[in-house]
Amino acid sequence: MEIQFLGTSSGTPTKARNVAGLALRPPESSHWYLVDCGEGTQHRILHTSFSLHGLRGIFITHIHGDHCYGLPGLLASAGLLNRSAPLLIAGPPEVRAYVECVMATTALGLPYDLDFVEVEDGAHIDWLPDVVVGAVALSHRVPSYAYTFEEKSVERKLDAARLARDGVPAGPVWGQLQRGEGANLPDGRVLRAEDYLLASRKPRKIIVGGDNDTPQLLAQVAQGADVLVHEATYTEEVLLKIGPEPQHSSAKMVAYFAQEAQVPNLVLTHFSPRYHQSIAEVEAEARVEYGGRLFLASDLDRYILDREGVLARIAPAA
Amino acid sequence: MEIQFLGTSSGTPTKARNVAGLALRPPESSHWYLVDCGEGTQHRILHTSFSLHGLRGIFITHIHGDHCYGLPGLLASAGLLNRSAPLLIAGPPEVRAYVECVMATTALGLPYDLDFVEVEDGAHIDWLPDVVVGAVALSHRVPSYAYTFEEKSVERKLDAARLARDGVPAGPVWGQLQRGEGANLPDGRVLRAEDYLLASRKPRKIIVGGDNDTPQLLAQVAQGADVLVHEATYTEEVLLKIGPEPQHSSAKMVAYFAQEAQVPNLVLTHFSPRYHQSIAEVEAEARVEYGGRLFLASDLDRYILDREGVLARIAPAA
Numbered sequence: 081m082e083i084q085f086l087g088t089s090s091g092t093p094t095k096a097r098n099v100a101g102l103a104l105r106p107p108e109s110s111h112w113y114l115v116d117c118g119e120g121t122q123h124r125i126l127h128t129s130f131s132l133h134g135l136r137g138i139f140i141t142h143i144h145g146d147h148c149y150g151l152p153g154l155l156a157s158a159g160l161l162n163r164s165a166p167l168l169i170a171g172p173p174e175v176r177a178y179v180e181c182v183m184a185t186t187a188l189g190l191p192y193d194l195d196f197v198e199v200e201d202g203a204h205i206d207w208l209p210d211v212v213v214g215a216v217a218l219s220h221r222v223p224s225y226a227y228t229f230e231e232k233s234v235e236r237k238l239d240a241a242r243l244a245r246d247g248v249p250a251g252p253v254w255g256q257l258q259r260g261e262g263a264n265l266p267d268g269r270v271l272r273a274e275d276y277l278l279a280s281r282k283p284r285k286i287i288v289g290g291d292n293d294t295p296q297l298l299a300q301v302a303q304g305a306d307v308l309v310h311e312a313t314y315t316e317e318v319l320l321k322i323g324p325e326p327q328h329s330s331a332k333m334v335a336y337f338a339q340e341a342q343v344p345n346l347v348l349t350h351f352s353p354r355y356h357q358s359i360a361e362v363e364a365e366a367r368v369e370y371g372g373r374l375f376l377a378s379d380l381d382r383y384i385l386d387r388e389g390v391l392a393r394i395a396p397a398a
Numbered sequence: 399m400e401i402q403f404l405g406t407s408s409g410t411p412t413k414a415r416n417v418a419g420l421a422l423r424p425p426e427s428s429h430w431y432l433v434d435c436g437e438g439t440q441h442r443i444l445h446t447s448f449s450l451h452g453l454r455g456i457f458i459t460h461i462h463g464d465h466c467y468g469l470p471g472l473l474a475s476a477g478l479l480n481r482s483a484p485l486l487i488a489g490p491p492e493v494r495a496y497v498e499c500v501m502a503t504t505a506l507g508l509p510y511d512l513d514f515v516e517v518e519d520g521a522h523i524d525w526l527p528d529v530v531v532g533a534v535a536l537s538h539r540v541p542s543y544a545y546t547f548e549e550k551s552v553e554r555k556l557d558a559a560r561l562a563r564d565g566v567p568a569g570p571v572w573g574q575l576q577r578g579e580g581a582n583l584p585d586g587r588v589l590r591a592e593d594y595l596l597a598s599r600k601p602r603k604i605i606v607g608g609d610n611d612t613p614q615l616l617a618q619v620a621q622g623a624d625v626l627v628h629e630a631t632y633t634e635e636v637l638l639k640i641g642p643e644p645q646h647s648s649a650k651m652v653a654y655f656a657q658e659a660q661v662p663n664l665v666l667t668h669f670s671p672r673y674h675q676s677i678a679e680v681e682a683e684a685r686v687e688y689g690g691r692l693f694l695a696s697d698l699d700r701y702i703l704d705r706e707g708v709l710a711r712i713a714p715a716a
Contacts, residue, residue, distance in 0.1 A: 092475040093441050099471075119471035120438045123411050143504045149471040153417075153437035156463045157410040174503055181499035185492055186461045187540050222505050 081107055081231065081284050081385045083309070083347075085377045086114075086124040090291075090313050090328070090350045091146050093120060097379050099146035100350060102288055102309065103130050104229055106210035111136040113211070115227060115288045121150035122157050127380060132158040137168030139199075139213065140175045141290025142224035148175065152182045159190040170197040170205065170213070172223045199225055208232075216301050218292035220327045226289040228301050235387075236260075236277040243276060284385055287343075291350070293327040295337035302341035306389040309377075310334045311350035315365050318352070331362045335369035345391035346370055349377040399425055399549065399602050399703045401627070401665075403695045404432075404442040408609075408631050408646070408668045409464050411438060415697050417464035418668060420606055420627065421448050422547055424528035429454040431529070433545060433606045439468035440475050445698060450476040455486030457517075457531065458493045459608025460542035466493065470500045477508040488515040488523065488531070490541045517543055526550075534619050536610035538645045544607040546619050553705075554578075554595040561594060602703055605661075609668070611645040613655035620659035624707040627695075628652045629668035633683050636670070649680045653687035663709035664688055667695040 086101030093099050099118030103125070106112075111134045114121070125132070132154065140148050151169075158167070169175060176196045182188065197205065201217035214228040238258055248254070248271065256263040257276045264270055287301060289310040302308065312335075313319075313328035331348060338346040348366060351359050363376050373391055375383070385391045404419030411417050417436030421443070424430075429452045432439070443450070450472065458466050469487075476485070487493060494514045500506065515523065519535035532546040556576055566572070566589065574581040574591075581589045605619060607628040620626065630653075631637075631646035649666060656664040666684060669677050681694050691709055693701070703709050 091478050093444065095444050098441070119468065120441050123416070123438050123441070126411065126413050145470055145474045145504055145506055148504065149467075149474075150437065152463055153467040156467070160409050174505075178500065178503040181503055182496065185496040185499055186463055186466065187492075188463055 081105065081229070081286060082382065083286065083288075083307075083385075084128055084130070084382045085349060085379055086121050086128070087116075087118050088349045088351060088377045088379050088381075089146075090311065090352055092353055093118075094353050094356045096356065097351065097353075098124055099149075100141075101150065102349075103128065104286065104288070105130075106229075107231060107284075109210050110134060113213075113229070114138045116141055116147040116290070117150040117154055118146045119149040119153075122154040124379065125154075132161055133163055133165075135167065137170065137208065139227045139288075140169070140171030141218075141226070141288075142220060142222050143172060143174040143178060144222060144291065147290070148178065151175075151179060152186070152188065155179070155190060155194070156188055159188075159192065163192045166193040166195050168195045168197060168208075170199050170215075170227075172225065173198045174222070201225075214301065216287075216298060218290055218297055219294040220291040221325075224290040224292060226287055226292070226298055226301070228285060228287050228305070230285040231283045234283050235280045237280045239276050239278045248276070281387060284387070284389065286385065291328060293324065293329055293333075295329055295334050298337070299341060302338075302343050305341075305343050306385055307345040307347065307391050308334075308338050308341075308343045309347045309349060310338075312348040312362055312366065313350055314352045314354070315361050318354070331366040332369055335366035335374070338372065339370045343372065344389060345373045345375075345385070347375045347377050347383070347391070351376075399423065399547070399604060400700065401604065401606075401625075401703075402446055402448070402700045403667060403697055404439050404446070405434075405436050406667045406669060406695045406697055406699075407464075408629065408670055410671055411436075412671050412674045414674065415669070415671075416442055417467075418459075419468065420667075421446065422604065422606070423448075424547075425549060425602075427528050428452060431531075431547070432456045434459055434465040434608070435468040435472055436464045437467040437471075440472040442697065443472075450479055451481055451483075453485065455488065455526065457545045457606075458487070458489030459536075459544070459606075460538060460540050461490060461492040461496060462540060462609065465608070466496065469493075469497060470504070470506065473497070473508060473512070474506055477506075477510065481510045484511040484513050486513045486515060486526075488517050488533075488545075490543065491516045492540070519543075532619065534605075534616060536608055536615055537612040538609040539643075542608040542610060544605055544610070544616055544619070546603060546605050546623070548603040549601045552601050553598045555598045557594050557596045566594070599705060602705070602707065604703065609646060611642065611647055611651075613647055613652050616655070617659055620656075620661050623659075623661050624703055625663040625665065625709050626652075626656050626659075626661045627665045627667060628656075630666035630680055630684065631668055632670045632672070633679050636672070649684040650687055653684035653692070656690065657688045661690065662707060663691045663693075663703070665693045665695050665701070665709070669694075 087098030405416030
């Protein structure tokens, strides 16, 4: 599974960081998903390997502009590029009202359908081809959600113990079962593949949070998750100075939670523009609390989560 | 007077060109105006000497997304930067409906007032401090306008002939009159400065067009104009292939008009993304028709119009 950051700033863009957007590609998939779509997301996409034709769905965490003001332009551009496939747009109900009012007031017609899905806490979208997407309500000034992306199927291996117990001799029959096909034995027995296949590993799961001042709300979905991508808008010191009203998390809060929940990979993002020179303080604060693999996202950073659950930053695509 | 292009592509952004936006600074002014605000305009502004605090007003030519989808994000960012001065937003009536519906559906509050001005053909905005702005209706798929920016005051020089005729002796009195002050002569006469001052030149005038398939609609305002900035979305050959439905101009149409109207400086912009490699053909077509100073705009190009009406491209601000 691959993720690429399209924007990592909170509130306003800076010269180096755009506002929120994250691309997620399921394993070996020809299509991809977008989480949030701040202004300029389509501009960032031009510098990646992702295309508006391959985009399968957009998940908006919440209705603040730095997370959704790129949506109308991206939809319009996909139309000008002659997209015809329907596009899923999931998010809180405000997202649909926003998109529809912009389309109505700006004479925007699209040559493809928008499939709106209103999410709520615990929502479970299981009809996508390659991932099951879940939604978890967070705590912010407006309704805000985290999305979990869990791969739908994993490689399966033959159950050697059961084959032995049932006396199925090694040979072409094993290959048929491995391929998911049924098989007939010379003694007349009919074997079903599903009885002889085991999942080789647990499915990978990535959590991408929206704005949130209470990381603990993710405790349940964090069980067994491989990666947590979460905002860390500022350090604890700055949060205490600003006060709790903006309802953001500090690096310390998120890192402490990820350590407690034993999530092995943590990527912090959504940094206040005050850190336009360096996010070293944010990183240092998180490292004190968290012993797993920690990353601080930059725009266009690309990460691969391998089958063993190890997240690694890789070179951006040309 | 200074103009700087923030975007020069039509429809969709490319790697090199953003969608429409143009900054205009009156002579020696601490503030500036924005014409159109496609998505990503605020990002481009970060790479100029213009600030969201110094922005006095925004003129939207028409409601298509590539000319206005950057508006909500720019307004939000100005708010996050604690702007308090009111901001003028002029354009066809749809602009207000668009901005207000986005603010309502995305919980966008601003710490400053928006002063909406609905324009119509012949509109005349004469209460700005340094320029008189006019609007001219164009021909496009939706109501579209050109804006004219004419400097409000020019340097004045003493009317030497009249001073001689009236027997006003050279001396400190001339200096008083030059500074716009009244003066008393020893013989008891009281002189009014306005009787002895002449405009040293005509005021500079720049026309910035919106999308338009009929450049001739600008014939009247082109009289005495120094600069025409106009879309030239494609060449005549491409226009004939695509057909007239998109209602854009070819380079040939605009260049022919500018030549007929004797506008001395012509800047073409709003190029189809098909020209992402080179706009040489567009330029060549325009040169056949037009003998004045011709420029094809690129993003972040900066131009100065001097007091003699000569437009020159200058190095971008650091």
